[in-house]
Amino acid sequence: RSQKPLACRKAIVTSGPTHEPIDPVRYIANRSSGKQGHAIAAALAQLGAEVTLISGPVTIADPAGVTVIHVERAEEMRDAVLAHLPADLAVMVAAVADWRVETASDQKIKKQPGDAPPALRLAENPDILKTVGHHAQRPKLVIGFAAETSDVETNGRAKLERKGADVIVANDVSPQTGIMGGDRNRVKLIFKDRIEDWPEMDKDAVGEKLALMLAEMLASA
Numbered sequence: 420r421s422q423k424p425l426a427c428r429k430a431i432v433t434s435g436p437t438h439e440p441i442d443p444v445r446y447i448a449n450r451s452s453g454k455q456g457h458a459i460a461a462a463l464a465q466l467g468a469e470v471t472l473i474s475g476p477v478t479i480a481d482p483a484g485v486t487v488i489h490v491e492r493a494e495e496m497r498d499a500v501l502a503h504l505p506a507d508l509a510v511m512v513a514a515v516a517d518w519r520v521e522t523a524s525d526q527k528i529k530k531q532p533g534d535a536p537p538a539l540r541l542a543e544n545p546d547i548l549k550t551v552g553h554h555a556q557r558p559k560l561v562i563g564f565a566a567e568t569s570d571v572e573t574n575g576r577a578k579l580e581r582k583g584a585d586v587i588v589a590n591d592v593s594p595q596t597g598i599m600g601g602d603r604n605r606v607k608l609i610f611k612d613r614i615e616d617w618p619e620m621d622k623d624a625v626g627e628k629l630a631l632m633l634a635e636m637l638a639s640a
């Protein structure tokens with residue numbers, strides 16, 4: 420078998436959180452280190468893919484051999500993803516904030532003694548995975564992630580349907596697992612017709628195993 424099974428394949432990967440501004444100094448965000456998404460992008464590139472990694476704000480380094488686009492907000496992430504279609508595969512790992520502040524203040528909101536705390540009106544963010552999963556230029560393979568703290572399989576399967584994904588990589592991010600922000604991960608892969616339970620391993624190893632699996636799926640698609 421070829422050493423570079425993803426040569427001539429284009430991949431889009433999202434990673435990290437999004438930051439949704441409240442004002443110039445404050446934001447709403449999800450917890451995400453970007454470790455798993457970046458590891459997947461690096462592994463796909465190792466297999467020869469031309470990878471565009473669209474990353475929210477993270478403190479880890481850009482992976483080698485990958486084109487990285489840095490964004491802040493979900494709407495920017497969506498625009499960058501759509502600008503890179505068509506692609507052969509899309510792996511959406513980013514922890515996108517479900518809501519943004521409807522009208523972010525362009526000035527720092529001042530705390531005045533005695534004032535009531537400001538109310539934030541939220542607006543729903545675009546669902547990037549769902550948009551890509553139902554897009555006219557849908558990549559042949561669309562992979563989503565599901566960070567759950569309970570009912571991992573049930574929620575993952577519902578997500579597969581709703582988002583138009585081929586696989587949902589579900590992980591239990593309950594605080595006691597240490598997965599969030601950690602270097603290791605234990606995932607369950609939810610396909611339309613089956614489930615694969617992978618043992619706990621480094622996020623880098625999850626990235627490599629997933630990249631190999633996606634290369635095989637594309638080859639037989």
Ligand code: C5P
Pocket residue numbers: 433493511512513514515516517544545546547548549562563564565566578
């Ligand atoms: O619905 P939930 O956020 O749990 O779905 C997680 C999956 O959907 C992940 O693959 C995530 O990257 C993607 N997602 C997205 N845009 C959103 C919310 C989630 O791409 N606004």
